[in-house]
Amino acid sequence: MIEIKNIAKKFGKLNVLNDINLHLAKGESIALIGPNGCGKTTLIKCILGMVLPNKGEIFFQQKSIFKDIAYRSKIGYMPQIGRYPENMSIGQIIKMVKTIRNSNETLDIDLYEQFEIEKLLNKNMNTLSGGTTQKVSATLAFLFNPNVLILDEPTAGLDPLAAELLKEKIIKERSKGKLILITSHLLSELDDMVSEIIFMQEGALVFHKSVVALKQETQVEKISQAIIHILKHKTV
Amino acid sequence: MRNYYLIFITILIGCSIQAKTIYVGKSGNYTRIKSALQNVNNGDTVIVSKGLYKEGNIIINKSICFLGKDFPVIDGDKKYEVLSIKASHVVIKGFKIQHSSYASLDDPGGIKIYESRNVTIEENLLSDNFFGIYLQYCSACIIKNNRVISSGKQEQEIGNGIHCWKCDSIQVIGNKIAGNRDGIYFEFVTNSLIWRNISFDNIRYGLHFMFSNYDAYFTNCFTNNGAGVAVMFSNHITMMNNTFRENWGDAAFGMLLKEISDCYMAGNQFRNNTSAIFMDGTNRIIIEKNIFADNGWGMKIQANCMDNVIKHNNFMGNTFDVSTNGTLTLNEFRENYWDKYEGYDLDKNKVGDIPYHPLSLYAVIVEGNPPAMLLYRSFMVSLLDKSEKVLPSLTPDNFIDKQPLMQAIKL
């Protein structure tokens, strides 16, 4: 579904992404992991068109994303830290994104209901806590029933209950055969959610493997253990 | 000498009791003015009734009373000088005199008085003449309550409203003058008085003195002329209680003083003029108790002016109170009220404790560098002026009013 070819990105002299090639297929649920500053967020932003790579191409359903922005209507994105216009209420934000996307799809209001956004509609964004803001971000990402979900540290800042609700939602969407891309530092919570792992280090792709394959290679039960194993033995 | 005149006038009045009265008009003794004038003697009265009289140049050469009833119109057809007076002791009253010729060589006028004395021109309406009322080599004449209205567009196409040349002891009182080159023009005129006239919309000056000494003008109003009053090459002129308003334009002045000396100016009001007073080669003049309000420049004093005293005036709301192109200070400013003064009065004697610098830095800059006027009203200019006020460094140190008043003088 998403084809990344020879992507490279420099910020000044710093090589943030170094010749990345990836193929993300429909129905996969992928964890994008790696140490801080390895280029995860930049890669996501490249896919979303927020960062323009110096080199390479990205195709979304065989179409180059640099020519047509329509593909973004098929992506739901939840940023690491969502900040919104301070004086707008949650209701207005949701309404605005609705008008921008102008989609005919039936809205997916699962999270909207579970997070009880309804009660908060008139609250201004600048009065919200970080967690509530994340709830809004999550709701927006899932609201339009997109084929692809890109979630940047989705559970960070959420209370345990909300995090659990979100995880359940992710699993539910995954079962519908959607492409899901998650970055997270909390490796332990990934187990139920993902089927594939992409591991990055210093701007380069280290591996892209299925969870099953990974566990077999490392002979461990959990993803977190597998990763630690790899980091210790430096073998892939 | 004066006593002899008095006796003469008394005799004249005495004679006129026996003198005859001639009527001109449809039902009068004559239908034409000229035929009436052929049959008059000194002391007679000619009364002209309403109508239009186009008789070319009418000459009065006897001492008569020439009166109009219901404003008869005497028309020069734009070919003739309308009324020429070549005798003394003539009274002209109640006519509408219009359309004199426009030749410029012999300066034709609506009423022109040649070498006469004791002529009275009263309550006439002079419209669209080349010169309105023209006096040459006359003395002791009275020009009173006339209206001299023209509609000139350019200086060379129109003469002056009331023009006096080489005259003495003339009184110009209560006239209304508009649309001429100069409203009132005095050249080589002495001992004369100009009082309660209104002169407006004239192309050049409202009132113009040239080489005229010992004259006075009181309580006149000069509005919207090229310049209100120009006093040039004259001395001993008294100027009091006049109003100068809206003499506004690229080169407009309320009062233009050039090469004059020993004059006195008091109680005048200057409002909304581009420059209220422009002084060039002006010496020994006392300027006091005048109001300078809302002018572009209050006083523009050229470097060749000296020994003038400027005291007890109110300067309010002018863009520049004073400007000069010189660096020496040869004139004295004292006890004026300046609304821009920001000093204090600790001893409560109503005189500011620190001197006032009437010359702003920007005024000095503009004087030396006229294009700098482009920066008028810009933030930087206000900043410059403010800093100069705090720390005077570029404006002349001694150009000051040492005793600025804290409150405006009631005038």
Next chain:
Amino acid sequence: MNRILKYVILDIIKNKIVIFYTILIALFSWSSFSLEDNAAKGLLTLLNIILLTVPLVSILFSTIYIYNSSEFIELLVSQPIKRSKIWYSLFAGLAISLSFAFILGAGIPIIVFADFSKAFIMIVVGIFITIIFVALAFLSSILSRDKAKGIGASILLWLYFALLFDGLVLFLLFQLSDYPIEKMMVIITALSPIDLARILMLLQLDVSAMLGYTGAIFKDFFGTQFGLLLSFLLLLLWIIIPFFISLKKFKNKDL
């Protein structure tokens, strides 16, 4: 475009600074008209205030707003909407709401006190100045990622046009005072939007007579119908050029 525009405007209008700004210039305007004894003088006083405060508030507020909207811009960029549309909407939102604040604050008293043609030019000039400095804010905030740097650049830009440029003009005047530089000065002065606006307005008022020979040249240049058009065109360029440079940069910006 107007899909976001509405929300941007709503957001700005509710901003306390904009409300404060509106009240402030309303206060300035009403007081300068009521303190001066005639409308023309009030207009002159107001012109001074407007030429100082409007650019400052416009450029500073816009710069800060753009920086504060960075996350919002991020949110929008991830949505199916063109980058240029986002930038246009932000620009239009800021320009419209600040112009609206100006009209509400200064426009009403101007219309009440001054006669129509002068009031009209004054308001148009004020709106132009507002939008020009919004455009300059876009330029200075796209040049640097660092908010402090961007705000610094904005303040410098304002300082340059409000003060330094005039100082430069004055310096040139003194240096070249022996040459017939009037025409050149007129052209140079027209290169600063604040100066151009100020002189345009002065020409509408009676004080133009005080501007003397140089003023007359300016009037010949910019006082005619064609000149008025030309000067508004110049003002328009001051909007278009900075904004389009910023737009070009924004299209290639990494968020």
